[in-house]
Amino acid sequence: MVNEMIVSIASGKGGTGKTTIATSLVLSLTNVQLLDCDVEEPNAHIFLKPEIKETEKVFIPVPEIDEEKCNYCGKCAEICVYNAIAVISPKDGKKGKVLAFPSLCHGCGACKELCPQNAIEEVNREIGMVETGICGEIEFVHGKLNIGEAMSPPVIRQVKNFINSEKTVIIDAPPGTSCPVVTSLKDSDFSILVTEPTPFGLNDLILAVEVLRKLKIPFGVAINRADIGDNSVEEYCEKENIPILLKIPFSKDLATGYSRGITMVEILPEYRKHFLDLFIKINDLKKIG
């Protein structure tokens, strides 16, 4: 068995079975770590029930202005492309004012560095947390974005700081095609795109394929609920020369098990072998590049 590889599980469309596959895949492998990077709606812990050992907060640095030092020159407001700082100049004997809008701040640090008066310090604003733990032999890491926060990538980056390069790393990614997905998939050696054989599934698979091609990450497709809908996903994969790694037929037992937080390989243990085969296939595909 080959280790030390990062495999991410992604999909354009939500609810296609990313977490189902990620959790059953880690349960079928040895020397493995699971990172749940869907920090907006993490679900892997519902299935793996890890014992959480440590929790750390995720902060982004935001500016705090020392109005003693500030001379209201306006440089910070001028350079901030996110409009996270506004400066009101002193007028008619009235003192000036600097307004910071932390929720717009991306934490780039430019204002602090470029303030001519050295009047800006960075303070930490909490936007989420990362929890680490174990589930049997499996190392478990997930992140949670705080309610009301918009920016998930800093939380995802902090989850990925825990990547253990001595293990096979399985990343459960969020749905979609934009920055949270890209942040989650970055540096993966291989991605499994999970889809379902419906018009929505196909449309969003095509978008996900574009993301993977742009990121230059090799990938294959897993088709969940493979016997519903139509054949268009398989036809598309054949036309585009995309390997279909796994097909999971719809099963009432799997669906009810899922609803109770039971993993696929616990309900249908014969899938352990399928997941092991899947992993061997991925290793071969990765070598071909």
Place this chain on the structure above:
Amino acid sequence: MKQIVIISGKGGTGKTILTAAFASLAKNAVFADCDVDAADLHLLLQPEVLEPHEFKSGLTAIIDGQVCERCGKCFDVCRFDAISQDFIIDSIFCEGCAFCSYICPVKAIKMEENISGEWFISKTRFGPMVHARLGIAEENSGKLVSLVREKAKEVAIEENRDLIIIDGSPGIGCPVIASLSGVDYAIVVTEPTLSGLHDAKRVIEVGKHFKIKTKLIVNKYDLNADMAANIELFCRNNDIEVLGRIPFDKHIVDAMVEGKTVTEYKDGRAKEDIIKIWEKLKKNFIGV
């Protein structure tokens, strides 16, 4: 004019199916697809595009290799890992903060405006639709969502339409927050699973945080009737009205394959219940 948004927290619970069904039942509405990351509403409403527009948003840094002296200052200040060791900017990771361009001692870095997507005003068999496509691996989905909503509002005012139905995206982050702000009602559609409940709770919290009135629908409730009851109990204890339940019904996928809304397809259990939910929504909340 009223605005309702369909959200879910968890993906794949039936947001777009429901939005499209409501669109087919609404008499005088505008439809906005705010799942700009992975838009699907067009597959059911089949819009005829009247006006395509470019979506310009944000900046990306570009290093002029001729001018660059490889001092490494840009590399040191970039907090987004967007600059490689050999001084090439990865546009996928650049967040456009421009810090590098300010700090470069030889002014080798320029900021260029991105075209990061497209948006459209279209007509459908049920009424006007505003939708968009975010470029692959782009950011600023929240800004594009806000733009789609602003345009939908303009269309509604212009055509004297009294309702905007918004298809939201999964999750609780930037695009979801942008699709929620200022709506009259958020409708959370979930499924009777532990994940569905977990994710619905989080998105309901987001609604609360922004003081949006929230209602809930349990889709595919018969997949696990006990869990459906649990979710409804949670709603009752938290002052969230349950608008109704929709059973698992094969007709939903069959209708999708034919590019139709559930309501246009053969009679079935899901269709019947969706119509009931719409009637309730119309009478009690939307008032149109």
